[in-house]
Amino acid sequence: MKVKVGVIFGGKSVEHEVSIISAIQAMNKMDGEQYEILPIYITKDGKWYTGEILKDIEIYQDMDLLKKYGKQVHLIEKNGRFVLQGTGMLKKEVGEVDIVFPITHGTNVEDGVLQGYLQTVGVPYVGSNVYASVVGQDKVYMKAIFKEAGLPITNYLWFYDTDYKGNQKEILKKVSALNYPVIVKPATTGSSIGIGTAQNEEELINAIDEAIAYDHKIIVEEMVQNLKEVNISILGNYESQETSAIEEVFSKSKILTFEDKYIGSSKVKGKLGVKYPTKGSKGMATLDRQIPAELSKKLEEEVKTLGLAAFKTLGSSGVARVDLLIDEKEKKVYINEINSIPGSLAFYLWEPTGLSYTDLLDKMIHIGIRDYKEREAKTHSFKSNILQGFSQNGGVKGLKGMKGK
Numbered sequence: 001m002k003v004k005v006g007v008i009f010g011g012k013s014v015e016h017e018v019s020i021i022s023a024i025q026a027m028n029k030m031d032g033e034q035y036e037i038l039p040i041y042i043t044k045d046g047k048w049y050t051g052e053i054l055k056d057i058e059i060y061q062d063m064d065l066l067k068k069y070g071k072q073v074h075l076i077e078k079n080g081r082f083v084l085q086g087t088g089m090l091k092k093e094v095g096e097v098d099i100v101f102p103i104t105h106g107t108n109v110e111d112g113v114l115q116g117y118l119q120t121v122g123v124p125y126v127g128s129n130v131y132a133s134v135v136g137q138d139k140v141y142m143k144a145i146f147k148e149a150g151l152p153i154t155n156y157l158w159f160y161d162t163d164y165k166g167n168q169k170e171i172l173k174k175v176s177a178l179n180y181p182v183i184v185k186p187a188t189t190g191s192s193i194g195i196g197t198a199q200n201e202e203e204l205i206n207a208i209d210e211a212i213a214y215d216h217k218i219i220v221e222e223m224v225q226n227l228k229e230v231n232i233s234i235l236g237n238y239e240s241q242e243t244s245a246i247e248e249v250f251s252k253s254k255i256l257t258f259e260d261k262y263i264g265s266s267k268v269k270g271k272l273g274v275k276y277p278t279k280g281s282k283g284m285a286t287l288d289r290q291i292p293a294e295l296s297k298k299l300e301e302e303v304k305t306l307g308l309a310a311f312k313t314l315g316s317s318g319v320a321r322v323d324l325l326i327d328e329k330e331k332k333v334y335i336n337e338i339n340s341i342p343g344s345l346a347f348y349l350w351e352p353t354g355l356s357y358t359d360l361l362d363k364m365i366h367i368g369i370r371d372y373k374e375r376e377a378k379t380h381s382f383k384s385n386i387l388q389g390f391s392q393n394g395g396v397k398g399l400k401g402m403k404g405k
Contacts, residue, residue, distance in 0.1 A: 002036040005365065006050075006075070006084070006097035008114065010042040013106030014193050014214065017060075022344050023103040024057050029347075029357040035365070038084070038095050041070070042109065048073050050084050050095055075100075075121060082123040099368055100125040103341060107188050110341050111137035126368035127318035128340045129375075135314050136340035139187045139219050142314070149313045151306065152334050154325070155179075156221040158187065161212045172201060181223045184208055186215030197223065226329040229336075230293045232303055233321045233346035234311040235360070237367055241311055243304050244349035248293035291352055299326065302333050310338050317371055318364045321346045 009023030010016055020041075027037050039054035043063070049070035053059050059066050071094050073084040084095040100123050104110050112134035118125045128136060135141045140158045147153060157174055164171045175182065184207035186194040194214035196207030204220075211218045229251075233244035295303065307322040321342035325334045345364075347357040355363075 002034060003365070004036045004038060004096055004098045005030065006038045006040050006082075006095075006100045008040045008042065008100055008102045008109075009104055010044070011104050011106070011109035011114070012042075012044055012046055013104070013109050014189060015106035015110075016044055018343060019103060019105045019109070020057065020060055022105065022341075024055065025344055025347075026101070026103055026357075026361060027055055030361050031358050034362070038097060040073070040075070040084070040100075041066075042104075048075070075118075075123065077122050082121065097123065099123070099365060099372075101365065101368070102127055103345065105341060105343065106193075107137065111188060124368055124372035126364050128314075128316045128320070129371070132314045132316045133340050136316065136320070136338050137188050138217075139185060139337060140217060142337060143219070145313060146310065146335055149309070151309055151313065152332070154222045154224060154334050154336075156219055158217060158219040161216045161218065164208060164212070164218065168205075172204065175204060175220050176201075178220065178222050183221050183223050184211050185219050185221070186211045187217035187219050189214050224325040224327050224334060226327050228293075228326040228328050229323070230295070230303055230326060231321055231323050231346075231349070232307040233319055233342065233349040234307055234316070235319050235350070235363060235367075236311070237317040237371055238312060238315050241308050243307060244346065245291050245352040246293045246295065246300060246303055247289045247291045247349060250288040250290075289348075291349070295326075299331065299333065306333060306335055310335050314338060314340075316340055318367055319345050319360065321349070 007023055007027055009019045011019065013019065023039070027039060030037050037055075038050055039052075041049045041054050043049065049066065050073050051070040053066070053069045059069075072087045073094050074087060075097075076083055076085050078085075078093075082097050082100075083093050084097065086092045086094050100118055102109070102114055102118070102125060104114060108114070110133060112130040115125065115128070115130045115133045119130060127133075135145060143153050143156060155178055157178065159171050159174075181197055181199045182204065184196050184198060184204065189195075194211045196203075196210050198204035198207045208218060208220075228248060230246050230248050232246045235242050235244070293300075303324055303326075306324060310322045311320055316338065318340075319342065321339045323336040323339070325336050326332070327334075345357075345360070347360055350360050351357065
């Protein structure tokens with residue numbers, strides 16, 4: 001009997017289209033012998049749809065057609081089953097899932113919001129839990145936790161948009177304590193959206209104005225000099241982890257942009273330095289990269305160690321990608337950030353290790369099932385009810401008594 005996997009993607013996120021690319025890639029690679037795949041698409045206005053037609057990327061060019069042939073649904077728990085129920089008058093069951101596989105990017109879907117909903121419904125799901133998802137999306141929380149854990153990060157500061165608008169001079173004065181050039185980021189977006197660099201105060205103001213358009217929380221970091229940017233993927237959960245190949249990524253600008261990652265045609269350079277062209281937009285798989293990255297044995301081991309430490313420190317699960325920055329002159333490695341649901345699920349980093357995309361997805365689903373069983377084995381509520389015998393007159397007194405008053 002096949003396991004019914006509901007693949008959720010889309011959502012109210014500036015990375016909406018990136019999620020569609022990642023999800024359709026994954027659905028096309030899941031083992032159809034083992035899994036029955038149910039696409040669950042969340043529109044930009046928060047409506048949920050399902051239907052076989054959603055596996056075709058061309059349908060997303062015409063939303064009227066999608067809504068005509070897709071079926072609008074809600075995900076609910078019904079007598080121990082997890083059901084996709086229609087929104088019409090009859091509330092007919094449209095499908096059923098055994099486990100949900102979120103392949104979403106960005107705010108409102110990757111940042112713990114969707115994970116919290118799935119956990120409330122009670123359905124098993126693949127990937128990081130609410131806590132790891134929140135921290136994995138918020139660069140301020142992430143850096144604070146990495147710093148507390150003693151992991152190497154660049155110098156940074158952060159502020160709210162209201163603080164900046166209310167006292168721009170004070171914020172700019174604080175930023176001046178950092179060393180230029182700096183990089184300015186919205187704290188909770190991904191895919192390099194809203195990110196800019198600055199060599200001076202004038203450029204800094206422009207970069208902050210751009211970042212504020214996307215988030216209320218802004219982070220400014222010192223840029224690493226003599227930069228080599230590398231990524232590594234981690235697969236597992238808090239109990240056990242394994243590492244992928246390491247890639248070096250390239251950009252025509254000082255930072256990796258959204259255009260670098262997702263728009264147009266690019267090439268992948270293999271072990272022998274040969275560049276293989278890719279056609280169209282295939283998510284993070286289109287990025288100019290070298291796999292494996294040219295690193296000394298010492299730096300390679302440090303990248304692996306720090307990648308594992310970042311993953312375990314946040315309690316991540318499934319597949320994550322850890323982005324690191326290397327100062328080639330100083331031979332020093334910094335953790336940049338972790339991506340709890342990376343673009344294209346970082347499958348291209350696992351293929352060089354001999355793990356196919358199909359097998360990677362299979363492992364992720366099995367980790368999700370194991371996480372669910374472990375979560376359910378813990379005590380989350382008590383059978384006793386402190387409200388038994390509660391009355392309007394004596395209730396408050398009774399509760400005070402329980403507190404030892």
